[in-house]
Amino acid sequence: MSKPLLEIRDLNVSFGTKDKPLCVVNDVSFSINPGEAIGVVGESGSGKSMTALSILQLVPTPPARVTGQVYFDGKDLLQLSNSELTSIRGKEIGFIFQEPMSSLNPVMTIGDQIDEAIMLHTDLSADARRVKVLELLRLVGMPDPETRIDVYPDQFSGGMRQRVVIAIAMACNPKLLIADEPTTALDVTIQAQVLDMMLDIRKQYNSAIMLITHDLGVVAEFCERVIVMYAGHILEDADINSLFASPKHPYTQGLLKSVLTLTEKQHRLYQIQGSVPPPGTIKEGCPFRPRCPVRMDRCAVEMPPMKSYGPTHVAACWATAEGVE
Amino acid sequence: MSVLIEAKNLGKTFVDNSIRLGPKRAEVRAVDNVSFQIMKGETLAVVGESGCGKSTLGRLLLRLIEATEGHVSMDGKDLTNLSRQEMRQMRKNMQMVFQDPFGSLSPRRTVAQIISEPMDSFGMIRDKSHRRERVAELLELVGLPAIYMDRKPRQFSGGQRQRIGIARAISVHPSFIVADEPVSALDVSIQAQIINLMQDLQESEGFSILFISHDLAVVRHVADRVAVMYLGRIVEIGPKDQIYAAPHHPYTEALLSAAPHPDPTKEIERIVLQGDVPSPTDIPSGCAFRMRCPIAKDICSSDNPKSVEIMPGHQVACHFAAPHPITNAQRPT
């Protein structure tokens, strides 16, 4: 197997005070291979955005404390200075933020905003950059780019703005694109357009993608691998076929059972009992324990370690490890 | 089964003061000539993309806003002509559940105050202890401990808030509930809980629901019949099983095929519609869908297709309405 492009080791993010820390990301470790599309799923507040933002030191410290290692191209990104990071942000790693509608500057034309990203990382002439901007607009499927290039963001629909945001993130042909819920705010038919376009871009550029979403359908269609997060922990990490065919963690199992599809006719939906614990309330043991149908005594005391179930499948559950179904 | 709600040629045009077209104010045609019925105890789902008029339709049915044209009746009584006093009495029978029931409420009010507000306004509460009794009953009915009644909204998770919103709506024993995206803001594992709760309550209380949603998988589960809206019009309406198995309008077909499917082993042949939804201030002539429609012909830009009954209870507004059976390639079983 090739060397991973990105390797995260023991990432922890906490708020609160030193004595009373509120951990929102706990011992998160995973890696992304070159060209791989990996999905990160989990409920609201499970730490998906914090994990992604940590990669580029985008979590404000203070108030947060971030520890661990994030290796990219042999360097630990968490140790880099701001100026060293500038050469990576936007160039090696593109980032699409969760609130795409507000991440565009309303008083700058979309052409200038894409151009800014190119200017920062290349020494192309103004003419060459304009050619490149048009090329990017075409790449993201913007109709009639020659006239749209000089338009302000508020004249665009949500789907069109999201295309611009993706064009900016792709401006320097990054090796890794981190996309935090890139289609969540869009309508289904527009989401289908944008995902279709992103799949095309992947084929052309061969970038690796870390796609954060709460939609298992999007993951199934877009990703090769998926990481399941819950209350700041990774509970399961597997290739998608293996995950959907035989989920190992009781949380993933419940999630897949309760997910609604267009075909199934269940009389009554399977439901996972209870609700997600507020951050910081579960300090010991498995975070899913209060809702888990197969919990054991041990689960209250000790966080289960990651265990392998085949070459591309790991999960952290005591019951699964002991063969309880 | 008897008819509870009937909408006849219902329309709503908003005047949008923020947009000006020259000297004229922009007119938003939010709901356009919509007619349908809802039976007693039935769930009719309304699906469609953002801005197509779903919420406006729901509010028109409850007469929370006045229709520009058309009529709504409940139990045969025309609501459009009722006096303020008569309408107030009708209101008791019609309630609404919102996407976030606390979004519009003061954060200083307690759960008990929030839940008992409709009962108070209809004089259904005798005294303080009666109020606490009723609130406790209702909380229990929606699966929350009664001790929550003195807490403030911000201490609750999304799923708990939705349970409180539902308790408030059913408190006056309505016969009709408009549920506007009641599970859209919730996590998957919580959505299932709320859907089950609403179905249980519907079974015991017998109310009808207009269920507004953009999520076709949720609708598939909760609805008896489905109405598909596009730019203010109902383009297709019919029994759920017919709509999902063989949609007759090209928009319904595209909508169904666009939904991502949580099964990686199936390759899906997706219809990707070109272009954006046109602005409701500037609805195209003829069929509103024609600019994005893969099968549009000349007649589609000149004539607005009439709604035609293609099977009992199944109506489609398309010049080329035809079954588009969802093939196995598109929709794995």
Ligand SMILES: Nc1ncnc2c1ncn2[C@@H]1O[C@H](COP(=O)(O)OP(=O)(O)OP(=O)(O)O)[C@@H](O)[C@H]1O
């Ligand atoms: N400044 C902050 N102070 C304290 N807690 C915070 C702060 N910012 C975020 N959190 C908490 O960190 C946790 C993880 O948040 P994060 O944004 O990573 O969740 P997420 O998985 O991306 O959720 P969503 O799906 O809603 O976007 C949440 O519980 C959140 O409340």
Ligand SMILES: Nc1ncnc2c1ncn2[C@@H]1O[C@H](COP(=O)(O)OP(=O)(O)OP(=O)(O)O)[C@@H](O)[C@H]1O
């Ligand atoms: N009070 C109002 N004044 C002017 N325009 C309005 C008003 N309320 C709604 N509209 C417009 O009417 C159209 C339909 O809006 P509506 O809220 O009914 O759509 P919707 O289908 O519920 O959308 P969503 O899925 O985003 O909730 C939109 O174009 C909206 O901007």
Ligand code: SF4
């Ligand atoms: S009427 Fe024409 S444009 Fe409209 S949906 Fe049918 S075929 Fe398409």
Ligand SMILES: [Mg+2]
């Ligand atoms: Mg997030």
Ligand SMILES: [Mg+2]
């Ligand atoms: Mg709405």
